Amino acid sequence: MSLTPANITIATLRLPNEEWLPAHQSRLPISIQRQGEQFNPKRRQQFISGRWLLAELMFHQLGCSELPDIVTSDNGRPVFTDTALPDFNISHSGEYIMVALAQRGRIGLDVEHIRPRRKLMELAQYSFSDDEYQWLTNLPASEQTNGFWQLWTLRESVLKLSAKGVWQMKQIQVMPQQKTLFADFQPELFCLTSQHQDIAWAISTNLAVQHIESWLADSEKCTLSPMKLPELVGFTTPK
Numbered sequence: 001m002s003l004t005p006a007n008i009t010i011a012t013l014r015l016p017n018e019e020w021l022p023a024h025q026s027r028l029p030i031s032i033q034r035q036g037e038q039f040n041p042k043r044r045q046q047f048i049s050g051r052w053l054l055a056e057l058m059f060h061q062l063g064c065s066e067l068p069d070i071v072t073s074d075n076g077r078p079v080f081t082d083t084a085l086p087d088f089n090i091s092h093s094g095e096y097i098m099v100a101l102a103q104r105g106r107i108g109l110d111v112e113h114i115r116p117r118r119k120l121m122e123l124a125q126y127s128f129s130d131d132e133y134q135w136l137t138n139l140p141a142s143e144q145t146n147g148f149w150q151l152w153t154l155r156e157s158v159l160k161l162s163a164k165g166v167w168q169m170k171q172i173q174v175m176p177q178q179k180t181l182f183a184d185f186q187p188e189l190f191c192l193t194s195q196h197q198d199i200a201w202a203i204s205t206n207l208a209v210q211h212i213e214s215w216l217a218d219s220e221k222c223t224l225s226p227m228k229l230p231e232l233v234g235f236t237t238p239k
Contacts, residue, residue, distance in 0.1 A: 007103055007210040008203065011057045011224060012111075013049060013217035015095045021048055024222045027055035027066050046097065050090040053099045053217055056224050060215065061086075061101060075163035089160055089203075096199050105207035108161025110153040114198050120148055127155075127169055135176040146195060151176065153202035154193050154235060161204040162186050174235070181235045189237045196230035 018041070025033060028051055036048040055067035062085075069081040079087065086101040094113035101107070117123065121144070125133050132151050139147050155172050159165065162185050171184040181189060190209055193202040203209075216227035 008107065008205070008212040009057060009061055009101045009103075009215070010109070010201075010203065010212070011053050011099045011215040011217060012227070013053050013097045013219065015045065015049060015097065016219050018042065018045065020219060021045060022052040022219075022222050025052060027059060027064075028052060029066060029069075032067065032070075046092050050092060050097050050099065052222075053097055054088060054090060056217065056222075057099055057101055057215065058085075060224055073163070077160075077163040091156075091160070091201070093199070098201060100203050102205055102207075105205055106161055108157040108159065108204040109201070110156035110160060111199055111201040112149050112153050112156075114146060114149050114195065114200050116145055117148070120145065124148055124151070127152075129173045129175075131173070131175045131177075146200070147176075149200035150193050150195065150202075150233070153200050154181070154191055154204070157191065157202040157204040158183050158186065158189060161189075161206065179233070179235050180238050182237055187237070189235070191235040192232045193235070194230045194232050 032051050036044045039047055051067060058064040058067060068085055070078050071081050073079050086103050087106045089100050089107050089109040091098050091109045091111045093111050096111055096113060098109060098111040100109040124136050128151060136144055136147050151174060154174060155169055158172055159168060164185060172181065174181040183189060188206055189204055191202060191204040192209060212229065214227045214229045215224040217224055
């Protein structure tokens with residue numbers, strides 16, 4: 001298997017049940033395993049599974065036999081202590097966990113289990129721009145839930161790229177028809193959104209995406225295999 005790094009690499013894990021933890025954790029430092037023991041069972045599963053998925057991706061992409069050291073930056077964003085290593089982001093929703101690596105620049109990732117929400121359009125009107133709300137309103141009722149999660153993951157990925165809080169969502173403006181967006185705190189954005197099966201996800205970067213690879217984790221074998229990318233929708237900040 002080639003270790004040539006891709007510009008952007010993502011990996012997806014679907015947890016088989018609430019009790020599952022990766023059987024093989026040899027790529028995880030003891031410090032990570034001990035840190036996971038401090039959480040309640042659900043949080044521990046999310047933490048260990050996310051770090052395991054990141055470790056496997058680092059092995060496949062860069063040949064790292066063990067997950068490199070991670071620290072929490074001043075803005076609360078986890079990063080590798082070695083600044084020469086890729087930027088990464090981890091997201092989970094329901095039974096899904098995703099990891100994204102960026103060989104250059106920074107990356108934000110959000111995944112959401114597509115599900116109905118009470119008062120969905122009221123939340124959209126409050127959280128989104130007028131253009132987004134009008135775009136959602138014009139969709140057939142059967143497509144509004146999917147449209148909502150596309151916009152939600154897009155916005156969350158922008159916030160995670162810059163380590164901003166959900167309360168700053170109003171500082172993002174998205175024009176769905178033009179496939180453009182702006183953020184007060186991030187002058188240049190390159191974003192991709194996708195939906196497949198019952199998940200929606202989005203990545204945001206501060207550099208143009210030249211190439212993207214996708215991997216799927218096998219929870220039984222604890223291995224990664226290439227996965228065909230679903231259809232992607234791009235959004236950028238116009239120059």
